[in-house]
Amino acid sequence: MAPVTQLLEVTGLSKRFRGLRAVDDVSFGMAKGELFGIIGPNGAGKTTLFNLITGTLSPTAGEIRFRGDAITGLKPDAVARRGIVRTFQATTIFRDASVRDNVRRAYLLRTLHQPARLTVYRAELQAADAEAGEILELLELDRVSAQYARELPYGSQKLLGVAMALATRPRLLLMDEPAAGLNPSETRALAALFQRLRGRGIDIVLVEHDVRLVMSVCDRILVLNYGRAIALGRPDEIRTDPQVIEAYLGGADDIA
Ligand SMILES: Nc1ncnc2c1ncn2[C@@H]1O[C@H](COP(=O)(O)OP(=O)(O)OP(=O)(O)O)[C@@H](O)[C@H]1O
Ligand SMILES: [Mg+2]
Incomplete structure (x- = not known):
């Protein structure tokens, strides 16, 4: 059988700001049809990872492939033309x-x-x-x-x-904290929206502090801490992962 091409494939991705490893050797693959979540405490590298994927920043090391093609180092408009778009602020x-x-x-x-x-x-x-x-x-x-x-x-x-x-x-929509500042009914509307977008064949990567929301809508979740990927799995696996619990207990955030 031919190998399944991942929609998005990130390999050994790193971004340093002077001495700081904002994103540190992160690898993951996302399949078409998946709703993929990224969580992690403040400063974990979530937004930097998005900036690397959209071409806003270029990585220090590593590779990003979209639909099988390397897109590492492309300019933001070239990435957008391929169908990776982040929500407007x-x-x-x-x-x-x-x-x-x-x-x-x-x-x-x-x-x-x-x-x-x-x-x-x-x-x-x-x-x-x-x-x-x-x-x-x-x-x-x-x-x-x-x-x-x-x-x-x-x-x-x-x-x-x-x-x-x-x-x-877009083919792939990147959302950085879409629920921040929303009231509970707006947050519910947002969760319903994810399902509707899915029905239209639009894939989503969701970065969110609202862990409860991420757990309830995402198929798989990547957990970052100090730039490193410390866990990747289904919500039930993430919820009980000792490293994830420790990362969250160490900060002000609470794991749902
Ligand atoms: N342009 C930059 N120059 C220097 N340091 C940066 C820059 N952008 C981010 N950083 C640092 O990189 C680290 C990761 O930041 P990032 O914004 O990616 O975290 P985050 O996970 O999105 O955090 P939050 O949940 O608070 O949004 C932080 O220590 C941050 O201060
Ligand atoms: Mg951020």
């Missing part, structure tokens, strides 16, 4: 545009990049509008689609960041 939304316009703009960003050009054709605008409508419905933002982005409550602005990432048509 509340700070990168267009505050003075409507919610719908934000999503349309994100859709057109990708269109205008391949190849780089300045013209948008009518058919593309229509496609952007149709796609924006569908995505806003999916995220239950359709009722506020005409409002200015700045008028939305914080939780909805974060969801808009997810909507914009989706509009760029």
